Amino acid sequence: MMEKILEVKDLNVTFDTYSGSVKAVRGVTFDLKKGETLAIVGESGSGKSVTTKALMGLIPKPAGKIPKGEILFDGKDLTKLSDKQMSKIRGRDISMIFQDPMTSLNPTMKIGRQIMESLIKHQKMSKDKAKERAIELLELVGIPNPKDRIDQYPHQFSGGMRQRVVIAIALACNPKILLADEPTTALDVTIQAQILELMKDIQKKTDSSIVFITHDLGVVANVADRVAVMYAGKIVEIGTVDDIFYNPKHPYTWGLLGSMPTLDSAEEELIAIPGSPPDLTNPPTGDAFAPRNPYAMKIDTEMQPPMFKVSDTHYAATWLLHENAPEVDPPEAVKRRMRDFAEGSMEKGDRS
Amino acid sequence: MSEEKLLEVTNLKQHFQTGRHSIVKAVDGITFDIKRGETFGLVGESGCGKSTTGRTIIRLYDATDGSVKFAGEDVHGKKSRSELKKFNRKMQMIFQDPYASLNPRMTVKEIISEGLDIHGLVANDEERTKRVQDLLETVGLNKEHATRYPHEFSGGQRQRIGIARALAVEPEFIIADEPISALDVSIQAQVVNLLKKLQKEHDLTYLFIAHDLSMVKYISDRIGVMYFGKMVELADSEELYKNPVHPYTKSLLSAIPLPDPDYERNRKRIIYDPNNHDTSEEPEFREIRPNHWVLCTTKEFEAYKEELNN
Known part of the structure; x- marks a missing residue:
């Protein structure tokens, strides 16, 4: 059993707005093990970014509040720390890679200084030493001629190179946890592939844990060890990457998988999830996905489903897993996935 | 899909002057045609000129060189007002960003009916309202939505308004420039299904510009791959995915992550190095198999052919 490095228990985050308080995250529980990559997937507004912001202590106050829940890291509850205590952890133990490399760098600062900033602050390095380390980091993230490049400004770098700089900054203090919020969404596919390879490579070298937020299921399949699917501020299904892709249990996960064409799904219509996500100012009483769920039952509109256990690694919050629930037939695209996998694993069994 | 060519693009060039002595060749001599009723996908990375191609075809830019023929008539060159109007009605565009492409100060009805009024397609307000509601x-929106403003809608709904606006003047040809990249996965499927349905019902022809290759493969009949202002490969979508020939196409295809962990664990990325090309002569667009074109030199042509046959 791998050691748990971070535990999130029943996390709730709300934002006060003029039209009432928006319940952006509604009771999220998960843990992160050492050296693993956990992907959080979901649509915009599902609370995935807010969850990571909470981990970084970056929920804007006073509008944003954490009324309930714990984030346990290194024996401390991060939700209880003062800003000053949090700033010691942020950037040192937990650091973040943002989506847009165009806006997350300071355009008026040379990139060397931007990397050195946290080294001087957290590790109390001298300027010369920090500079040496900055050059090392640029080398690590694969930027050619780092000695010359540290004296350049962000606009002198391409998008992919800028994202490498952002990663170098995040890695500066050897963080234990790296939070990556859509780090490749703004990049082209070939550059995305390079950045993903780089992140996996660095993870192998430093044994850090990564929380990877994305809505691209292809990227998830590529990087993740485990996957959490979020919908309307809750985790609706969590499991290993194989659990989620080859044995999904939640109708929302079915919808997500079915709405992406695979290269061999040719003629059939894509399964679109009808409607749009609910308004989280007044979240529905029952299952938030029920109005868009073709498999919804009466109980879905009345009570929120608990997390049902599928296996030791796999949990899903849908009433379909209750013992009294009727058997349902998942969409064809999903059944094909399950079938392919069953055949695949049998083949593997034969070989061993 | 018929064999009739609806759009013929010949040696289209679009160069931008970016300084006194510097010119960006965004589109540098591309040739292709689109048949009536088909969906032609244009893919490539940012900066390859795919959007510029779309915008030049619809005359948002004046072409530097080359010609665009729509149903046999030249689109570019000097045109009278009425001639332009005629083209504008036949050719419409759906934009990438549903937030930026709708005027926030106009109601949905005003947005959709603008084209109807310009082309004089409705006689009075009653007819206008009826048409907008239809x-x-x-x-897939309600008729009550007509009186609302764009900010009251979600991204997917806004993109539907953009599609309704494009459809208002009953065009034959629609250029969709990354119509789904700004939308969530579950909403993308809704919009793609809608575009497919409309194509069947209204006999539309699409130029579908995107960088999401799995979606392009799904929606397109034929696909053109662009790299640095040139088209490097063009083929039926099945053929392009099964037998990519140009090294850039191969590298692009090998870079797409697919929602399949097993495939991902074994995926090997091919890296494209433009320096590996044969430089003994200018590459030309050649037909390597029926309807499968690739940009190559004579020497490369022979090598690719050999590779395809093995």
Whole structure:
């Protein structure tokens, strides 16, 4: 059993707005093990970014509040720390890679200084030493001629190179946890592939844990060890990457998988999830996905489903897993996935 | 799909002057045609000139060189007002960003009916309202939405308004420039299904510009791959995915992550190095198999052919 490095228990985050308080995250529980990559997937507004912001202590106050829940890291509850205590952890133990490399760098600062900033602050390095380390980091993230490049400004770098700089900054203090919020969404596919390879490579070298937020299921399949699917501020299904892709249990996960064409799904219509996500100012009483769920039952509109256990690694919050629930037939695209996998694993069994 | 060529693009060039002595060749001599009723996908990375191609075809830019023929008539060159109007009605565009492409100070009805009024397609307000309501229903919105403003809608709904606006003047040809990249996965499927349905019902022809290759493969009949202002490969979508020939196409295809962990664990990325090309002569666009074109030199042509046959 791998050691748990971070535990999130029943996390709730709300934002006060003029039209009432928006319940952006509604009771999220998960843990992160050492050296693993956990992907959080979901649509915009599902609370995935807010969850990571909470981990970084970056929920804007006073509008944003954490009324309930714990984030346990290194024996401390991060939700209880003062800003000053949090700033010691942020950037040192937990650091973040943002989506847009165009806006997350300071355009008026040379990139060397931007990397050195946290080294001087957290590790109390001298300027010369920090500079040496900055050059090392640029080398690590694969930027050619780092000695010359540290004296350049962000606009002198391409998008992919800028994202490498952002990663170098995040890695500066050897963080234990790296939070990556859509780090490749703004990049082209070939550059995305390079950045993903780089992140996996660095993870192998430093044994850090990564929380990877994305809505691209292809990227998830590529990087993740485990996957959490979020919908309307809750985790609706969590499991290993194989659990989620080859044995999904939640109708929302079915919808997500079915709405992406695979290269061999040719003629059939894509399964679109009808409607749009609910308004989280007044979240529905029952299952938030029920109005868009073709498999919804009466109980879905009345009570929120608990997390049902599928296996030791796999949990899903849908009433379909209750013992009294009727058997349902998942969409064809999903059944094909399950079938392919069953055949695949049998083949593997034969070989061993 | 018929064999009739609806759009013929010949040696199209679009160069931008970016300084006194510097010119960006965004589109540098591309040739292709689109048949009536088909969906032609244009893919490539940012900066390859795919959007510029779309915008030049619809005359948002004046072409530097080359010609664009729509149903046999030249689109570019000097045109009278009425001639332009005629083209504008036949050719419409759906934009990438549903937030930026709708005027926030106009109601949905005003946005959709603008084209109807310009082309004089409705006689009075009653007819206008009726037509707008019909269009809204066609794209899966309610007729009550007509009086609302764009900010009251979600991204997917806004993209539907953009589609209704494009459909209002009953065009034959629609250029869709990354119509789904700004939308969530579950909403993308809704919009793609809608575009497919409308194509069947209204006999539309699409130029679908995107960088999401799995979606392009799904929606397109034929696909053109662009790299640095040139088209490097063009083929039926099945053929392109099964037998990519140009090294850039191979590298692009090998870079797409697919929602399949087993495949991902074994995926090997091919890296494209433009320096590996044969430089003994200018590459030309050649037909390597029926309907499968690739940009190559004579020497490369022979090598690719050999590779395809093995």
